[in-house]
Amino acid sequence: MAHPSQMGFQDATSPIMEELLYFHDHALMTVFLISTLVLHFISTMMTTKLTNINSMDAQEIEMVWTIMPAIILIVVALPSLRILYLMDEITNPHLTIKAIGHQWYWSYEITxxxxxxxxxxxxxxxxxSPGQFRLLEVDNRMIVPMESPIRMLISAEDVLHSWAIPSLGIKTDAIPGRLNQTTLTSSRPGIFYGQCSExxxxxxxxxxxxMEATP
Known part of the structure; x- marks a missing residue:
C-alpha cells in the first residue's frame, strides 16, 4: 500500500498494473526527451545572434518537424492501445464477483x-485493532485466490461510485442500473486497499x- 511522502505508484500486484508502470516509464522518457530538445533550441536561440538564412525557408526542415510529431504520437499510442485491449480481455474466469456500491458501503455477491x-x-x-489502518479497514474483506482470473461485475444501488484498487491497476465506475465488467488477477498474496474514487x-x-489474496 501507499506510504507517507510516496512519490511514485504503488507496487504492482497484477500483470495489468505492471504493464501500466512500464507504459508510464516509456511515456515519461519520451516527455523528458522532447522537453530537453525544446529547451536546447530555446537556449540556443536566446544566447546566439547568428542566423542561417538557408534554415529560414527550408522545405526539408518543415518536413522534419511535421513528420517527427507524428512518429512520436505513434510511439506513444501503440503501447497505450495494447494495454487497453489487455484490460478488456477476459478469458475463462475462475470466479465472478459482483460489487454493488451503496451510500456508504460496498456489498459483494459471489455468483x-x-x-x-x-x-x-x-x-x-x-x-x-493494533496494526490496522484508519479509514481503510473493513469488517468483511473480499477474499479471492491468487493467480486466478476474477471477473468483477460492478454496479451501484443509489448514486455514482467507483471501485478502485490502485495496486491492481483497477478503477471501474459503479453506475446505477448498469453493469460494468472488469477483470483482475493477483500475482502475489497479500491485503490490498482501495477506496471509492467517485x-x-x-x-x-x-x-x-x-481485497485479500490467498494462496
Whole structure:
C-alpha cells in the first residue's frame, strides 16, 4: 500500500498494473526527451545572434518537424492501445464477483455460489485493532485466490461510485442500473486497499475497499 511522502505508484500486484508502470516509464522518457530538445533550441536561440538564412525557408526542415510529431504520437499510442485491449480481455474466469456500491458501503455477491452475499462496512476508528489502518479497514474483506482470473461485475444501488484498487491497476465506475465488467488477477498474496474514487455524498471518504489474496 501507499506510504507517507510516496512519490511514485504503488507496487504492482497484477500483470495489468505492471504493464501500466512500464507504459508510464516509456511515456515519461519520451516527455523528458522532447522537453530537453525544446529547451536546447530555446537556449540556443536566446544566447546566439547568428542566423542561417538557408534554415529560414527550408522545405526539408518543415518536413522534419511535421513528420517527427507524428512518429512520436505513434510511439506513444501503440503501447497505450495494447494495454487497453489487455484490460478488456477476459478469458475463462475462475470466479465472478459482483460489487454493488451503496451510500456508504460496498456489498459483494459471489455468483458462482447461491446465496453468498455480504456487506463490507468501514471499521470505525474506535474499534480498530493494533496494526490496522484508519479509514481503510473493513469488517468483511473480499477474499479471492491468487493467480486466478476474477471477473468483477460492478454496479451501484443509489448514486455514482467507483471501485478502485490502485495496486491492481483497477478503477471501474459503479453506475446505477448498469453493469460494468472488469477483470483482475493477483500475482502475489497479500491485503490490498482501495477506496471509492467517485464523489458520492457526505461520507464518500468512508467507504474503503479491502481485497485479500490467498494462496
Amino acid at each position: 458462482n455460489y447461491e446465496n453468498l452475499m455480504y456487506d463490507s462496512y468501514m471499521v470505525p476508528t474506535q474499534h480498530l 464523489i458520492c455524498g457526505a461520507n464518500h471518504s468512508f467507504m474503503p475497499i479491502v
